[in-house]
Amino acid sequence: MIPIRPATAADHPALRALLAASSLPVEDIAVDTIDFLVAELDGALLGVVAVQACGDIGLLRSLTVDANGRGRGLGQALVERAEAHARARGLLRLVLLTETAAAFFSRRGYVPAERGDMPAQIQSTAQFRSLCPATASCWTKPLDPP
Numbered sequence: 130m131i132p133i134r135p136a137t138a139a140d141h142p143a144l145r146a147l148l149a150a151s152s153l154p155v156e157d158i159a160v161d162t163i164d165f166l167v168a169e170l171d172g173a174l175l176g177v178v179a180v181q182a183c184g185d186i187g188l189l190r191s192l193t194v195d196a197n198g199r200g201r202g203l204g205q206a207l208v209e210r211a212e213a214h215a216r217a218r219g220l221l222r223l224v225l226l227t228e229t230a231a232a233f234f235s236r237r238g239y240v241p242a243e244r245g246d247m248p249a250q251i252q253s254t255a256q257f258r259s260l261c262p263a264t265a266s267c268w269t270k271p272l273d274p275p
Contacts, residue, residue: 135166177192241267
């Protein structure tokens with residue numbers, strides 16, 4: 130299993146490059162409310178995921194796995210770790226936007242939701258306001274208490 134850990138400031142250049150290579154937004158990754166988790170093996174970042182806390186709801190974002198890490202269940206492991214992290218922070222639900230991974234998240238218990246029905250604190254994030262296109266579908270999942 131590839132270790133997953135909280136990102137450090139030293140990870141940000143590689144994290145930014147991995148997100149950019151996957152055509153994911155990097156404009157707001159320095160926001161204090163975003164907790165990044167990274168999968169690292171032999172000094173190389175192979176995957177990343179983040180949870181952005183918005184009150185008692187979290188925005189699951191920035192999930193990507195490098196080509197060298199694909200096919201190992203790393204995406205699923207990153208999501209599971211992000212969900213555990215969100216629960217530990219007391220978040221009650223996760224919300225995400227995706228253009229390409231709806232089936233992946235559906236298999237993990239996320240259900241489609243209307244973007245306009247999301248709480249104001251989620252809708253006010255840069256992800257919802259401008260970084261993710263209006264064509265991205267919205268998904269949500271309640272989190273059981275830890």
